[in-house]
Amino acid sequence: MIKRRAAMAGALGVTGLAALPLHAQQDITFFRILTGGTVGTYFPIGGLIANAISNPPGSRPCDDGGSCGVPGLVATSVASNGSVANAAAIGAGSAQSGFVQSDVAFWAYNGTGIYQGRPKIDVLRAIANLYPESFQLVVRKGLGIKSVADLKGKRVSLDEPGSGTLVDARLILAAWGLSEKDLVAQYLPAQQVADKLKDGAIDAFFNVSGWPQSAIADLALTVGIDLVPIAGPEADKLLQQYSFFSADEIPDDAYKGVSGVKTVSVHALWVTSSKQPEDLIYKVTAALWNPNTRKLLDSGHAKGRVIRLETATVGLGIPLHAGAEKFYKEKGLLP
Numbered sequence: 001m002i003k004r005r006a007a008m009a010g011a012l013g014v015t016g017l018a019a020l021p022l023h024a025q026q027d028i029t030f031f032r033i034l035t036g037g038t039v040g041t042y043f044p045i046g047g048l049i050a051n052a053i054s055n056p057p058g059s060r061p062c063d064d065g066g067s068c069g070v071p072g073l074v075a076t077s078v079a080s081n082g083s084v085a086n087a088a089a090i091g092a093g094s095a096q097s098g099f100v101q102s103d104v105a106f107w108a109y110n111g112t113g114i115y116q117g118r119p120k121i122d123v124l125r126a127i128a129n130l131y132p133e134s135f136q137l138v139v140r141k142g143l144g145i146k147s148v149a150d151l152k153g154k155r156v157s158l159d160e161p162g163s164g165t166l167v168d169a170r171l172i173l174a175a176w177g178l179s180e181k182d183l184v185a186q187y188l189p190a191q192q193v194a195d196k197l198k199d200g201a202i203d204a205f206f207n208v209s210g211w212p213q214s215a216i217a218d219l220a221l222t223v224g225i226d227l228v229p230i231a232g233p234e235a236d237k238l239l240q241q242y243s244f245f246s247a248d249e250i251p252d253d254a255y256k257g258v259s260g261v262k263t264v265s266v267h268a269l270w271v272t273s274s275k276q277p278e279d280l281i282y283k284v285t286a287a288l289w290n291p292n293t294r295k296l297l298d299s300g301h302a303k304g305r306v307i308r309l310e311t312a313t314v315g316l317g318i319p320l321h322a323g324a325e326k327f328y329k330e331k332g333l334l335p
Contacts, residue, residue: 027057029280031075033270034086034098036163037190038079041210041303042099042268045130046077048300049270052293053284068292070283081189083164084114090273091121097276097284100124101133101164101208102267103244106317114167123273125321127285128312131210131303132265134248135172138216139204140197141224148176148230157188157196157205168266169206171242175234190215198223210268210303211254220255227255231262238264244317267315274321281323289327309333 033050036042055069062068069075078095080086086098087108100108107113111120139145145154151173158180159165166187173179188196188205194215196202207213219225227250239245248265252258270288272281287293289309297304313320313333320328328334 027072029070029073031073031096031280031284032078032098033075034078034080034089034095036080036082036086036099036209039194039213039215040082040190040207041133041213041301042082043077043079044301045210045268045303045307046099048296048304049288049293050075050077052290052296053287055287062290062292068290069287070280073284073287081160081163084108084167085163087121087124087271090271091123093273093275097127097270097272099130100269100271101168102129102269102315102317103242104164104167105269105271106244109318123275124271124318125274125276125281125324126316126318127270127272127281127321127324128288128307129314129316130268130270131306132246132248133208133268134211134250134265135168135230135263136207136209136211136213136216136250137172137204137228137230137263138197138207138219139226139228140200141226143203145204145226145228147228148172148178148234150228151204152178152182153184154203155184155186155201157186157193157202159193159206159208160187160189163190164266165206165208168208171238172206172230172264175238194219197225204228208266210306211250212302217255220258225255225258227258227261227263229261230264235262235264244315246315267317269316269318271318272321276321276323278321278323278326281321282326283323285324285327289331 033046035046053069054075055071056074083101083104087100089095107115108121109124158169193205245264248263250260252260297307
């Protein structure tokens with residue numbers, strides 16, 4: 001949490017900030033939400049939530065048709081390298097909150113999985129489970145890639161180092177008896193991968209996000225793509241081995257002209273640090289589930305419509321922040 005004039009310069013503009021009374025400038029709280037690449041689902045969802053929970057000094061009150069966010073709060077959606085990087089930033093205290101895949105959060109908190117032998121990030125606390133993140137294995141149409149096994153020898157992007165997608169792409173490959181050595185593996189950020197497929201520089205890529213994802217939708221309309229199922233005995237074994245995975249399905253109408261597939265998913269969590277004040281996170285959680293926020297989520301993005309209060313405490317894998325826990329207990333979601 002930052003309460004200082006300098007933090008607001010980029011959010012309000014120096015001119016607007018200077019116009020605020022001195023006491024208002026001192027009461028501003030800056031709250032960052034680390035998301036992911038700008039072409040993914042995290043970034044637009046983060047923008048919707050940041051808008052919903054913000055209520056800077058000078059805003060009209062909620063009952064006057066204005067902001068129903070946290071008084072004095074200015075939240076911003078910040079692009080990042082994704083789940084692993086977000087968890088590290090929150091653990092280091094350089095960010096107030098961020099979106100983290102449920103598997104990455106579980107491993108970071110417990111010091112297992114990819115964090116085996118590394119320091120635990122045991123300050124991670126959940127604010128809410130937001131929505132399922134589907135594994136989307138996207139391939140250029142016409143290459144005859146029908147299963148994960150067909151990726152052998154192909155040019156495949158597994159996403160960039162530090163991303164949750166890379167972690168889980170390795171698990172999926174292993175379930176089919178493959179490793180990066182069996183591919184012409186590349187490690188491209190989400191902002192570049194679609195262009196590389198469009199240019200013919202790669203054959204396929206892994207993506208973990210809520211559908212529809214804008215870059216994939218564009219590829220469906222331009223070069224033509226197929227989605228490869230992550231299903232069958234190999235996927236069943238994956239689900240049994242890792243409890244944070246769930247069976248999932250991408251429908252036929254997710255991308256124009258692309259057949260739907262069965263796949264697996266993890267949960268997109270909004271997480272913070274146990275060091276954040278209980279009262280602040282209580283208010284942030286309450287603002288997330290305000291009826292006005294519901295309107296923003298329903299109209300702003302397809303995945304916004306599946307962010308529901310009734311599933312907010314499902315599949316977390318890490319403890320709730322005390323402030324969020326207090327809110328959910330008051331709403332009867334927790335004993």
